[in-house]
Amino acid sequence: MADNSQRNDSVFEAAAHRARVRRNWLLSTPALIILVLAASGPLLVMLAYSFLQAGDYGGVEYRFSTEGWFQVFLARDIFDDTVSVADAHLSIFWRSARLSFLTTVTALALGFPTAYFIATRPRSSRNLWLFLVTVPFWTNLLIRTFAIMEVIKNQGIVNTLLMSAGVISEPIQMLYTDFAIMLGMTYVYLPLMILPVYASMEKLDFRLVEAGYDLYATRIKVLWRVIIPLVKPGIVAGCILVFIPSLGAYVTPRVLGGGRNLMIGNLIELQFGQGSNWPLGAALSIFLLLVVMVALLLYVRNSQKANNIVRH
């Protein structure tokens, strides 16, 4: 009797579960349509373009060619057709990777203490602090980037102050350097680090921190052994959210790098604009996408392995 009613319960539960799954799929239809039309569709177009021949004045000709992909890494001499490694491209890749990495590290170094500060405020004032973090999003990115330019240019605020204080006699060249690009990107993407780290930190049980202190761990030890491992998901999410857009950044290196210090984003733009080499631009875009995807996959596999070690 009891067995029977239990079986009935599980049958009803399974039916209810199926209904829930159906409804959830229905609710996600608008999102799926947008994803297909606005993300996957254009990506497929780009993938197709990267295997076509460049048109003379931009655009593509509908003939299969691997020239676009060839040019991502290699350069052909215009006079004697000898093939060499595309140094210009490689140095741009390297700069992109290096600056994105530095930006991520700097954003983490600034964002982690900020998130900790907000998470340890009384609940009532946390929302105000979070609100302040999002204030920069209210202004156009371009305008904020020009504002940074005003701060660091040779006649800008920093140099003027340092010179009038007598610390330096000549302005320091900050604008149009890699430093300027990194500073700009850190400024723009910092909230993307603070918010996920805060989200993890807010869920942190601070009694665990007390337990750490109780068991003879100093502040530094508690930070490394208790807090950081527990907010790691937030740190990883923040790093991904900062690193990926940094890698593809376009406006910031364009304005603050002054067109001399190109990053991948600028290189791609160049191919679709002045360069009139759409297949190369498309190949570069897909290449960037692949690099990011492979990196993410490696990370996911790694973290699963780490979990399994603890789980057995």
Next chain:
Amino acid sequence: MSDSVSVAIHGVSKVFGHDRNAVTALDDVSLDIREGEFFTLLGPSGCGKTTLLRLIAGFEHPTRGHIDLHGEEISHLPPYRRPVNTVFQSYALFPHMTVAENIGFGLEMQGKSKEETTSTVGEMLRLVQMEDLADRRTDQISGGQQQRVALARALAPRPRVLLLDEPLSALDYKLRKGMQIELKRLQNETGITFIFVTHDQEEALTMSDRLAVMSQGKVLQVGAPREIYAHPAVRFVADFIGDTNFLDAELLEIERDRTELKLPSGKPVSARGAARSVDGKVHIAVRPEQTTLTRDADAAHLEGHIDNVVYSGTDTHYHITLPGGESFVVRTQNRGDSGDEWQAGQTAGIVIEPGAVQILAD
């Protein structure tokens, strides 16, 4: 158990907040906790017992007064410099570590060698009977097992004092009974001073060598369980621990160690200790199980009308109204031959056993 003092609390007050928002959690508390004893802080929630525990652990610092450990002041040391460990109410096990890693954490932080840590962790796992689960994650074990891990983790660094913040409150009745015995065993085996916080009076009476009853930031009475139960000093203690009848009485005669009183019924009764009173009236407390019913009007101290008879297996409770309107409960143990001798609606005499009258200070 030696008589040397382990933790000495000297006039400690703790005020949270400032000015108008200030809340006094502890008000001039002084206590001596002896080495190797099982000491309990008992009181209702908000009485300041957990605050006192956190002050000893070092998570809070006293507003006034100081705390000494074996004669050395520790009030202003951070928690990681105190040879004191805590078993938290929520256990606070590190979710990113295995059972063994949790237990070894304190030893590792103390800078113990790998070999020593491993061997102590093994010893602790045996002590709490958790050897088989050493490599489990803490979310893969039951509540009772988490409790054992929390205990082992706090005992592993061999603290001078172990603080336990209502560690049994999350367990079900049967598990709690088992853990009470387990805790006493661990305390005997390790010889460490245990300071245990609870709001459960039965738990406090069963487990403690001595206990302090607290209310509204003050310590009302300190003593052995028997002493506290039999001789509550104030109304709150008498009321909080066990069931009690409260009566008003008049002073007849005060001697050095005994006091003669007149009950509301006019009958005389004597109580232990010398009473103090300004108007010749005192409040007294009488435990229900130290009274019996009688038909003999001469032997009865009080007389009343039975409102209700409640049978509860081992005991029977008689709810009685006295002529002055006070309610009084008599509890008798049921024996094989005891029938339903008394029924609601009857008038009965109440006999108070010798030594059962306790004079309250308030």
